[in-house]
Amino acid sequence: MIVAGVDGSRASCAAVAWAVDDAKRRHEPLRIVHAVNRDSYRFSRFHAAPEPDVLDRMAQTMVAEAAALAGERQLDVEVSTEVVAGPAAVALREQAKDATEIVIGSRGLGGFEGALLGSVSLHVAGQAHCPVVVVRPDQESVRGEVVAGVDDSPECEPALEFAFRQAELRGSPLRALHAWQPPVQLYAPQVNYDPDDITAAANQVVAARIARCREAYPRVEVIEDVRRAHPVDALVAASAKAALVVVGSHGRGVIRSALLGSVSHAMLHHARCAVAVVR
Numbered sequence: 001m002i003v004a005g006v007d008g009s010r011a012s013c014a015a016v017a018w019a020v021d022d023a024k025r026r027h028e029p030l031r032i033v034h035a036v037n038r039d040s041y042r043f044s045r046f047h048a049a050p051e052p053d054v055l056d057r058m059a060q061t062m063v064a065e066a067a068a069l070a071g072e073r074q075l076d077v078e079v080s081t082e083v084v085a086g087p088a089a090v091a092l093r094e095q096a097k098d099a100t101e102i103v104i105g106s107r108g109l110g111g112f113e114g115a116l117l118g119s120v121s122l123h124v125a126g127q128a129h130c131p132v133v134v135v136r137p138d139q140e141s142v143r144g145e146v147v148a149g150v151d152d153s154p155e156c157e158p159a160l161e162f163a164f165r166q167a168e169l170r171g172s173p174l175r176a177l178h179a180w181q182p183p184v185q186l187y188a189p190q191v192n193y194d195p196d197d198i199t200a201a202a203n204q205v206v207a208a209r210i211a212r213c214r215e216a217y218p219r220v221e222v223i224e225d226v227r228r229a230h231p232v233d234a235l236v237a238a239s240a241k242a243a244l245v246v247v248g249s250h251g252r253g254v255i256r257s258a259l260l261g262s263v264s265h266a267m268l269h270h271a272r273c274a275v276a277v278v279r
């Protein structure tokens with residue numbers, strides 16, 4: 001089951017389109033969900049608070065419109081709709097429990113004008129147990145590479161698995177991208193440091209990390225891409241010609257308590273294509 005969260009925004013329409021395409025590729029049903037949070041109207045001075053049934057009717061219309069959009073795009077995907085009560089982030093996290101993946105927009109109806117990432121998007125990407133795909137409003141690039149961010153932590157393995165599967169389903173090449181930077185101390189003249197050594201080691205990291213997936217997905221064409229750059233710069237650049245960027249929720253970062261690693265967090269803001277965060 002693939003779940004798409006909708007709030008009537010342009011980004012959430014893009015999310016529904018992405019989700020129904022993926023449901024078709026995976027031969028899975030799609031569930032379209034809208035969460036109604038009545039608490040927003042529960043302060044005493046809000047005389048014009050809408051009647052509960054008005055909110056429900058609006059919600060039903062919203063999910064019905066999203067389902068119609070999905071149905072026009074892919075004729076043979078089973079689509080259901082659900083209106084649930086409560087804050088969207090909590091409701092969607094709950095929905096994620098039995099889902100293959102959850103697909104949401106990068107923004108919604110709230111947020112300030114220049115915002116790149118909505119609060120629901122950030123919460124769900126940081127907390128859902130299943131993979132979370134965040135789709136940008138202006139995204140229509142369906143074709144292109146699948147880019148996987150690879151580091152030397154075991155945390156990136158579920159992301160690699162997800163990325164290889166997507167590449168196979170789409171018949172697209174998979175770019176396994178590993179970016180490295182020398183620690184600043186290495187620039188001190190008294191330290192002996194050979195960039196070629198590090199590049200060779202980095203190449204080995206990538207080859208070792210993807211070995212298992214290469215075997216499991218022999219039909220996927222793999223591009224091993226090791227660069228000396230900041231991982232965010234490298235991944236954002238690669239995202240410009242990609243259909244999807246896949247990252248793990250955490251890497252080697254030191255702040256283990258954060259819900260998202262710094263690279264995943266930055267990709268959600270700055271990637272030019274859809275981003276999948278996989279725990």
Ligand SMILES: Nc1ncnc2c1ncn2[C@@H]1O[C@H](COP(=O)(O)OP(=O)(O)O)[C@@H](O)[C@H]1O
Nearest residue numbers: 005006035105107108109110111118119120121
């Ligand atoms: N009430 C909701 N019910 C279901 N999904 C929602 C709801 N609100 C937001 N979403 C999903 O989260 C995405 C991002 O919205 P959000 O984080 O609320 O952005 P903003 O802060 O701009 O409103 C939306 O595109 C939609 O996919």
Ligand SMILES: [Mg+2]
Nearest residue numbers: 108109110118
């Ligand atoms: Mg919102």
